[in-house]
Amino acid sequence: MTAELPVICAALGDPTRWEILTRLGQGPQSASALAKVLPVSRQAIGKHLDVLRDVGLIESEHRGREVVHLAIGARLGALARELDRIGRSWDTRLLRIKELAESPEPDAPDATD
Amino acid sequence: MTAELPVICAALGDPTRWEILTRLGQGPQSASALAKVLPVSRQAIGKHLDVLRDVGLIESEHRGREVVHLAIGARLGALARELDRIGRSWDTRLLRIKELAESPEPDAPDATD
DNA sequence: CGCTACTGCAACCCGCAGATTGCAGTCCGA
DNA sequence: TCGGACTGCAATCTGCGGGTTGCAGTAGCG
Numbered sequence: 633m634t635a636e637l638p639v640i641c642a643a644l645g646d647p648t649r650w651e652i653l654t655r656l657g658q659g660p661q662s663a664s665a666l667a668k669v670l671p672v673s674r675q676a677i678g679k680h681l682d683v684l685r686d687v688g689l690i691e692s693e694h695r696g697r698e699v700v701h702l703a704i705g706a707r708l709g710a711l712a713r714e715l716d717r718i719g720r721s722w723d724t725r726l727l728r729i730k731e732l733a734e735s736p737e738p739d740a741p742d743a744t745d
Numbered sequence: 746m747t748a749e750l751p752v753i754c755a756a757l758g759d760p761t762r763w764e765i766l767t768r769l770g771q772g773p774q775s776a777s778a779l780a781k782v783l784p785v786s787r788q789a790i791g792k793h794l795d796v797l798r799d800v801g802l803i804e805s806e807h808r809g810r811e812v813v814h815l816a817i818g819a820r821l822g823a824l825a826r827e828l829d830r831i832g833r834s835w836d837t838r839l840l841r842i843k844e845l846a847e848s849p850e851p852d853a854p855d856a857t858d
Numbered sequence: 859c860g861c862t863a864c865t866g867c868a869a870c871c872c873g874c875a876g877a878t879t880g881c882a883g884t885c886c887g888a
Numbered sequence: 889t890c891g892g893a894c895t896g897c898a899a900t901c902t903g904c905g906g907g908t909t910g911c912a913g914t915a916g917c918g
Contacts, residue, residue, distance in 0.1 A: 642758030643786045648876080657835040664894055676877050678896080697886045698894055708832030710827040719821030722770040761906080777864060789907050791866080810916040811864055 640687040640711055647680060648672060649680050656703040663699065753800040753824055761785060762793050769803060769816040777811065 643649060651670060655661060667674035681701055684690045688707045691708060692699050756762060764783060768774060776794060780787035794814055797803045805812050814831045 638758055638760045638763045641754050645751055645755030645758035646876080648749045657831070662894075672876085673878060674895090675879085675897095679876075697884080703835045705832035707834035708828050708835070712827075712829035712832065714825075715828070716822050716825035718770070719818035721826065722816045722818035722821070759906080775864075785906085786908060787865090787910085788867095792906075809864095810914085 636687070637711075638716065640689070640707075643683050643687045643689060646680070648676070648688040649684060652677060653684065653689065655702055656701055657705070660700040663701070680705055690743075749800070750824075753802070753820075756796050756800045756802060759793070761789070762797060765790060765793055766797065766802065768815055769806055769838065770818070771810075773813040773815040775811040775813050 644653075648670070652666060655666060655669065663674055663677050666677050670677065681690065683694070685692060685701075688704060690701050690703050692701045757766075761783070765779060768779060768782065776787055779790050783790065785788045790819050794803065794805070798805060798814075801817060803816055804813045
């Protein structure tokens with residue numbers, strides 16, 4: 633599960649993708665509508681939408697003769713929770729290490745993550 | 746500030762970088778030490794460390810004759826908070842739109858972003 | 859005090875991600 | 889029914905990110 637963390641982060645790592653997400657966050661739009669606003673072609677946007685959909689950051693539905701896409705805030709929230717958890721574990725680790733450094737007992741150092 | 750979101754996400758988007766971060770999360774290490782464990786060269790790790798340091802995910806300090814690097818959980822937490830905030834704003838937006846859709850007022854259909 | 863190990867910089871290579879153009883299909887609306 | 893607009897697929901190009909090798913410097917350890 634945590635293995636897909638780099639994947640979703642990579643999806644968020646592209647400026648154009650962020651731009652698309654931001655727009656979609658303000659309301660559902662079609663690829664063509666986005667293409668009219670953003671400085672890239674419709675096809676490029678289509679690919680970005682594929683990536684975003686793959687990691688669950690957006691969903692798409694047919695509406696009339698076009699396909700509108702909407703941003704899924706919940707998925708971003710899930711990612712946020714995961715990252716926060718990991719960040720806390722790092723600090724905890726450091727605290728434990730400091731404690732160990734001061735304690736005279738050299739206990740099992742290996743912690744399989 | 747939010748402009749650097751894609752940057753830090755991109756930094757987290759690389760599997761090798763995650764691997765490095767995970768290791769550093771378990772305790773400070775030098776680039777050479779990491780190179781002995783990871784399947785990439787020391788120089789490659791050095792570049793990754795540069796990227797991670799640039800976005801504040803790690804800090805480096807001289808210790809003896811080597812330079813040890815440590816993961817900064819707080820920075821990851823800050824990112825998490827930011828992402829969570831954005832995610833919530835998306836959902837809020839959608840709720841507002843739904844409300845508008847149900848209101849009987851046929852207002853301007855064009856939503857100029 | 860000398861050796862060794864760690865660091866930093868530079869040049870180079872390769873693969874892929876991001877973007878483009880072109881075309882064909884389809885379906886809604888007038 | 890006709891036309892226009894939106895969608896999806898395919899081929900192609902290019903820049904850059906991730907990786908390697910090599911070398912030189914330096915300073916802590918024994």
